[in-house]
Amino acid sequence: xxxxxxxxxxxxxxxxxxxxxxxxxxxxxxxxxxxxxxxxxxxxxxxxxxxxxxxxxxxxxxxxxxxxxxxxxxxxxxxxxxxxxxxxxxxxxxxxxxxxxxxxxxxxxxxxxxxxxxxxxxxxxxxxxxxxxxxxxxxxxxxxxxxxxxxxxxxxxxxxxxxxxxxxxxxxxxxxxxxxxxxxxxxxxxxxxxxxxxxxxxxxxxxxxxxxxxxxxxxxxxxxxxxxxxxxxxxxxxxxxxxxxxxxxxxxxxxxxxxxxxxxxxxxxxxxxxxxxxxxxxxxxxxxxxxxxxxxxxxxxxxxxxxxxxxxxxxxxxxxxxxxxxxxxxxxxxxxxxxxxxxxxxxxxxxxxxxxxxxxxxxxxxxxxxxxxxxxxxxxxxxxxxxxxxxxxxxxxxxxxxxxxxxxxxxxxxxxxxxxxxxxxxxxxxxxxxxxxxxxxxxxxxxxxxxxxxxxxxxxxxxxxxxxxxxxxxxxxxxxxxxxxxxxxxx
Numbered sequence: 001x002x003x004x005x006x007x008x009x010x011x012x013x014x015x016x017x018x019x020x021x022x023x024x025x026x027x028x029x030x031x032x033x034x035x036x037x038x039x040x041x042x043x044x045x046x047x048x049x050x051x052x053x054x055x056x057x058x059x060x061x062x063x064x065x066x067x068x069x070x071x072x073x074x075x076x077x078x079x080x081x082x083x084x085x086x087x088x089x090x091x092x093x094x095x096x097x098x099x100x101x102x103x104x105x106x107x108x109x110x111x112x113x114x115x116x117x118x119x120x121x122x123x124x125x126x127x128x129x130x131x132x133x134x135x136x137x138x139x140x141x142x143x144x145x146x147x148x149x150x151x152x153x154x155x156x157x158x159x160x161x162x163x164x165x166x167x168x169x170x171x172x173x174x175x176x177x178x179x180x181x182x183x184x185x186x187x188x189x190x191x192x193x194x195x196x197x198x199x200x201x202x203x204x205x206x207x208x209x210x211x212x213x214x215x216x217x218x219x220x221x222x223x224x225x226x227x228x229x230x231x232x233x234x235x236x237x238x239x240x241x242x243x244x245x246x247x248x249x250x251x252x253x254x255x256x257x258x259x260x261x262x263x264x265x266x267x268x269x270x271x272x273x274x275x276x277x278x279x280x281x282x283x284x285x286x287x288x289x290x291x292x293x294x295x296x297x298x299x300x301x302x303x304x305x306x307x308x309x310x311x312x313x314x315x316x317x318x319x320x321x322x323x324x325x326x327x328x329x330x331x332x333x334x335x336x337x338x339x340x341x342x343x344x345x346x347x348x349x350x351x352x353x354x355x356x357x358x359x360x361x362x363x364x365x366x367x368x369x370x371x372x373x374x375x376x377x378x379x380x381x382x383x384x385x386x387x388x389x390x391x392x393x394x395x396x397x398x399x400x401x402x403x404x405x406x407x408x409x410x411x412x413x414x415x416x417x418x419x420x421x422x423x424x425x426x427x428x429x430x431x432x433x434x435x436x437x438x439x440x441x442x443x444x445x446x447x448x449x450x451x452x453x454x455x456x457x458x459x460x461x462x463x464x465x466x467x468x469x470x471x472x473x474x475x476x477x478x479x480x481x482x483x484x485x486x487x488x489x490x491x
Contacts (some may be wrong), residue, residue, distance in 0.1 A: 002072055004028050016083040016452075018090040025080065029073070030062030044081060052081065060130035112141050116162045120154040123168050126293030127359050131317060133294065134356045136162065139292065145217035145288075145296045148196060149189040153177045164216075170211045170291045179204040193219050193229050194270035197240030207237050217297060226284065228273040235271070261262060264413060281484050284402050287377060292355030298484070300333045300381060301356055305477060307409055307491045311383060318359035320396075324390045330397065331355060331405055334380045340368060353397075361396045362386065372402040381405040381472070409489065413470045415462065416446045417488040429481055436477045442469030 008024045009016065016022060022044075032040065040059070043051040052267035056077055063073035088096060107114045113328035115136055122128040136143050142161035144150075146169060150158055153174060154165040163393050166177045190196040195221070197210070213219060214229045229236075279287075281298065288296045301308065314328040322328065332355035339349040346366035353362050362384055365378060375382055418433070419425055437446065445462035468474060470489055478487045 001444070002029065002068060002076060002162065004066075004068075005076075006424070016079060017087065019087050020090050021079055021301075022083060022087065025076070027029040029066060030059045031066060031070060032059070032062060034064045039167065040080075044083075044210060052282075066453050073187055076358070092459070104335060109173065110128045111139050112157050112160055112162060115139070115141055116155040116157050120163065120165065123154070123165065129294050130354060130356075131358045133299075143296065143386070145220060147221050148180060148218045149184065151218065152181060157380070164292075164296060166213075166218070168292055169212050169216050169218075170293075172209045176205045176209050185382045190222065192222050192270040193224055194239055195471065197236045201241070201245060202240055204238065206329065207233065210237065212291045213427065215284075216291050217284075217288070224273055225276075226387070227276055229277060232468060239271075278408040281479075282379070300379075304381070304405060304409060305356065307412060307489060310412055311405070311408055314353075315357045316353070316360045316435055318354050319360055319388060319395045319401050320390075322388045322395075324388055325370050326388045327353055327384055327400075328397065329385050330360070330379075331383045331408075334376070334378055334382060335359070336362060336380055337376055341367075347373075351376065351384075351399075353382075361394075362390070362399045363396055364399045364402070368399050368402065375402050383408045409491075410442075410444075410470050411487045412491045415467060415490045416444055417459075417490060418482070419449045419451055419486050419488070420448065420482065421451050427483070433478070435464050436474070437466055437468050440468045440471065440474040443467050444470050 003027075005014075005025065008021055008028065012018070016025070019041055022041055023032075023034060026032035026037040026040050026318055028032060028464045036058075040055050043055055059077050060073050063072060063076070066124060068076075076455070086468055087093075103114070112301050115132060119129060119132050133143055144158065144161050144163045146164040147168075148168055151166045152163075153167040155168070156163050156165065166172055166180065169172055178381075183199055183201075184190065190199065193214075201352070210233060214226055214233065217226065222225070246446070278284075282300070285295050285298060285300060288294075304311075308331045312329050312331045312397065314322065314330060316330065316332070319328070330353060332353040334351050335354050336352040337349055339347055341347055344366075346369075348366050348369050349364040350364040351364060352359055362373070363386075369376060381404070383405050384397060385403075386397040386399040386401055389396045389398045445467055447462050448460045448477070450459075475489075479485075
């Protein structure tokens, strides 16, 4: 449409690809000097609306003096603006093309290894790791919790899954990790928590580190509950310290065997663990996030994953691409809250909202804070309505409404599916399940699915004369009877 563009865009088949092309277009079509053209490029790269509008007027005026119709010039400027979001200079573009090809090949042919490498590279960036976890789920790659018998310092590939790295746990230093791995390699895997404390150097692996390992599931493979190990932590440390003192003194038993060999103090049977219930899923996930920056074994939003598409209009990963001022609805969990007083003495807050793709900061001004103060607390699952606020420090959301996610979801759920496993004890669970239904009356129908094995399931018609309110409390009550993952909500 603009013949002057042909020599500039000929090599790229009429598509603006390089920054040099933008500068050449501004120079050739609008009469910009090369210095002015570079100012245009920088203004677009930094997305400064006022500067870009000022330059638009200059560009259109220059194009008009070169007898380019206003409509075509305006369309061309829009194309240049769009290009600014992704363009590189020519030398960088060539280098990035090679890197893109290499990484694309690795991800296509070695996806598990590729994702493990990404996680290790961004180990300290919780925002990126959240997105990697979601991508692993999409690729059917399991991310396994840390394990004292399998984990290394970084994220590693184990049996086509990714094993969490011990160095990614807060308070667990590299020296402690290296000590654990060295002892494991030299004397074999750890059979119990007590044995672990007897064998490792407790000067390097201290009580705070042990607590972090317990809370992130690093001892789950020993068969103990996290709650049980937390209850005996002090006892295990004392037991381990005593064993270490005996080794240091070179004591022997009455048969003359050294206590640091096979059959030694460290290999004695572990004391019995207290008979207490495991922490519920919300508490386990809370500990995991506190100590790693993200959720490992599951995600608080997992049960909402199938309905979030209907409840939200955007996700955190797509926010940078949206125009300033666009209204969005986001579903997520509040992970941090920073409240403060305005100059007028009114309370407002900045929230960190995490969804399955990443995180974003939400600005809660005083009027909204007054309306939703009971929701502005960590660990709450909410839907936030607000507008995109694009600034030099990244994209934020100016909140206008905050709602409990469970209540929003309950209004859209058409049916509840509950899965029963064909195993001993299922008959005893049915009366308990009925009690849960009666405690949460409502208008949503319930169907049961009986799973006989991994390939065979039988589904009932909606239960007659029985409907429920699928609230967050209802879901929790069902899972208390049947276990996590037994309930599915269909919009």
